[in-house]
Amino acid sequence: MGPSPAEIVRTLVAGRLPGLVHLAHRPGPYHVRHATDADGRVLLLVPVVSDLAAELHPGTAEDVAVVLDVLDLPPAAGAPSLGRAWVSGWAAPLTGAAARDAAAEFAAVDPTGDLLDVGTRFRMHRFEVVEARLEGAGTVRRIDPTGYAAATPDPLHPVEAALLADLADHHEPEVTAYLRRRLDLTGGRPRVVRLDRYGLVVAYGGPGDRRRARLPFPHPVADPAELSRLLHPMLCPRAAAARPDVRPAG
Template sequence: MTRAITDRPTDAEIIQTACRRVRAATLAVDGTETTPVGVVHLFESEAFLLVPTDGVATVLAGECSDGLSAMVEVTDCAPIDLRERVRSLIWLSGRLHAVPATLERALAIEIATEHPDDGLLDLGHGSSMLRLALDSAVIATSSGASAVSVTELADALPDPFWPYEGDWIAHLDAEHGDTVGRLARRIPGHLHAGRIRPLGLDRFGIRFRIEGPAGDSDVRLSFPRPVTDVSELSHALRSLAGCPFLNSLPDRGPRAS
């Protein structure tokens, strides 16, 4: 499929990326309390969820062969301490089904090949897998809310740097205030009265959160073209900052879970 070159990820790509690094997610079934979700793996038109075995959603899904109406809420948070850490909220709705215990381990192994997460090791040890057949997806960010079709979501890929973005943003914030300051020169002048912090990093550019006296604002600085590997990403950041010889990113380091 031909993909147009843009200066930012699509909403579908943002959802795919956020689900790869879930830190806060809940599953809601009508009329019951919410269930915490440890892993959300999107595959085609379905989401595979890791939830507590003794949770109400697991019990109800096991008792209903036709599936249950359910919704997963994913909160994508910045990897550093901000005044408001939420970057986006995502709602995935559909029909919830139990996954047979005999298939859980094989599915977990398959999922781990492209979505490694330590939480998968808990499968069968207090955690179970459920399957959400998706009907709709909605994402809300600082720029507004929009619906994403299930087909578009199935065709989208997560950002290639999703396993490392959290470590890199934390490293920039803690160790490279000079680089952040250089990058901040490209931010519109009327926002400079606020505190400027790195918010997100992807193949299209870097985002900043400006914590101003009247509220928060998010700004994206785009690369001239999307980057494909760590070397290109580091070069693009240095070029934006006007310091081509500065090493502003650490080694890939540990995988973000």
């Protein structure tokens, strides 16, 4: 089992990756700092003096149709991409208490000091996602907005690159031995190239070989601390023999 398309979109647009905003019938796209709140609504942190700010304030009371475009950045060489997320809605500026509350939710993802200047140098905009799509492997999948709102971002995504680097730099012999046992491999050098709350993605085979396998966890991981406990058998062979916590997909 792996993340659902809705979970992938929520993870990509959470605010950890660079985003572009496209506006209907206007030039662009525009680079934007963004995050999502607990309900999946998109928050845009926009400098008051900028082309994007001017386009988001067309001089009427109408909200502006926007599309947020976020492309996954694989965390390691040879890692597969999660794809590209597109979410759209009608952006409205926030003021007063609504802007302060949105800034607090934004800070939970990206605690930038510019949030202290919301209302002066920066303005917060928000939109509810009315359409979501996930592009990858030559296909585009439409995601039900209700399913998108109900999904949650992967808690390991913000630290995925650091976790993979730690496994490769400090635990390579143990990880390689563990993966060979679990995948019944005799040659090659299996590598963990992605991880998420549901398990590990492993690349194996010789140079140019793109074969991959998923090793699922016994249950979804809630946070990095739980992942650490779950991976202990991989890094400690005696514990692995006694309690194999990570099992290969059948």
